[in-house]
Amino acid sequence: MLEIKNLHVKLEEEDKQILKGVDLTVKAGEVHAIMGPNGSGKSTLSYVLAGREGYEVTEGSARLAGEELLEMEPEERAAAGLFLAFQYPVEIPGVGNMTFLRTAVNAQRKARGEEEMSAGDFLKVVREKAKKLKIDAEMLKRPVNVGFSGGEKKRNEILQMAMLEPKMCILDETDSGLDVDAMKLVSDGVNALRDEGRAFLVITHYQRLLDHIRPDVVHIMAAGRIIKTGGPELALEVEHNGYADILAEVQ
Amino acid sequence: MALPQAKQDQLAARIAGLSFAREGWLGAARGEALARLSAMGLPARRDEYWRYTDPTSLTAVEAPAAKVFVADDESPVFDAIDRVKIVFRDGVFDPAASDDLKLAGVEIERLARAGGAHIHWARDVYGVLEARGQVPVQRPLAALNSAFATDGVLIRVTGKAAKPVSLIYVHESETSDAILHHCVKVDSGAEITILENGPAAARFSKVMEVEVAEGGRFHHVRAQGRDHERRAVTHIFARLGAGALFKSFTLTANGVLTRNEAVIELAGDEAVAHVAGAAVGDGAFHHDDTVFVTHAAERCESRQVFKKVLKNGAVGVFQGKILVKPGAQKTDGYQISQSLLLDEDSQFLAKPELEIYADDVKCSHGSTSGAIDEVALFYLRSRGVPERAAQSLLVLAFLAEAIAEIDDEAIAEDIRSRLEGWLARHER
């Protein structure tokens, strides 16, 4: 599903190399987790995949279902099935959450040559999905993420994901700032979407989330590289011993 | 103090060709206006009040030519709204295109017809509010309008108007120079909505004086037309009695030069005045909102909400003042002026002012100028919204607070769709 090869990324404005050769392959149906110390480049990786400006790819490639992502506009990547749940969801005053969701759903459908969703159908679907995430009607009416608590913002990301039904979902620290109940809601939301045709890349610091969303593969990222890959036991090791041992072992 | 000779000559040349009818109550009002104008002379660039907007083309003897723009890619604004239409073509009343001037709860007359009488209710409004608005800041172009307006409508609202009165200004001649003057008197407890749309002329001068009695309600929505080369100077003078409501919204898209002045006096306790504007300009566009709100009574509320979207060298100006007179306690005054600059060539010049002579008041003002929020733009695009559509969403969001000042949802939606159309046409 997602095939990243030898990805090197630097900041556009500065001479600072952030990703120094990332290799990562996620197959359809799989859940991969990325863990790693702060500043190791996890968010940068997710932003570069989603097409945010400010980064320069100096080497390497990233393919989604065989298509080169790095040459597409952000909206084309989304239409191709990529979704990033932001570490810091963005507040957009003046744009209603519902308008935003509907515009996004229909823009993607249009880009794929599918029929747009009618207002009535959309409303029905969004209400049902929102209910599962305990997002009330009031929150749907408010401007995007404005006045939302940290947890509400994260649940709103999952609602967007549920509405857009992407093939490749990247979750960047979606668990940070969540209490136990919210973590459960978010995990249930993710698990409900798990299926053969869909893959997940879950960036997290904590084993907690991985108790709910069982990963198939765990990667450790440090200083712009994936330095170790293993099974779910790797996450437990990090939980118990931190990154120091793994970093030492690699060096 | 006598006017310098050069200013006298300039004024004489400007008004030489204008029609001046001396008959009836209107003749007397015109005479007074001319006296005011003669004492002030025409505005000049060095005047403090014209620092950001060059009045030269507005005071020139000849109106600079302006090409007529045919907007055949969208239906005319307010088309779907049931209303009484009154059409002026380059400033000349068009009876064939207009509806009968009949509306329950409202008396409508043309200025050109009613002016010759000896007595008329409009005598207490025409030029009267304009004259009050000359202090503390002079507005010579409004006095010129009062002296030389060729026509207009006198609207007396005695009840709840069954539908809006819609003034439609058609521009057909490349050299037209139109001067119209309207008076609206809303009686106690009465209510009306006035709509205005169209470019009107190559150069358009318009004054609307609005007297709202106790508990009366006045709504005003205008769209100034899409002609790129037209020029306009407009004034709205309003005086509100106790508990009266005044709401005015203006959409300006295109136009090489626009100066919209609003001069509002909250004269009775608990009066409410909201004046708002959304202006979108691309290229040769200079748009000036000059607003002066006077709180002269207790517990009144005023809001000024002005938003401008500028690109390719467009210029936006905002001069807005809240004056709170002694004794105007519990005043609630709010003013915001913001611009969204879509490139680095455009500019926004703002002069927000507060002058307060009462101690128990709540007044706030803010002015900002910024670019499109790149982070928000990326967020929208990452969800599949194409860049242009995402930008339009953000621009409309920026304008939303001004559009929210329109109470009627159907009219607000119409205005919103005009803005969407403009944004779609001006993507590059």
Ligand SMILES: Nc1ncnc2c1ncn2[C@@H]1O[C@H](COP(=O)(O)OP(=O)(O)O)[C@@H](O)[C@H]1O
């Ligand atoms: N736009 C940026 N400007 C400056 N530094 C950046 C930018 N984006 C990322 N970095 C730097 O790149 C490194 C990796 O950051 P990030 O990808 O956010 O790490 P992580 O998500 O793993 O904590 C950090 O040193 C961070 O400061």
Ligand SMILES: [Mg+2]
């Ligand atoms: Mg991060």
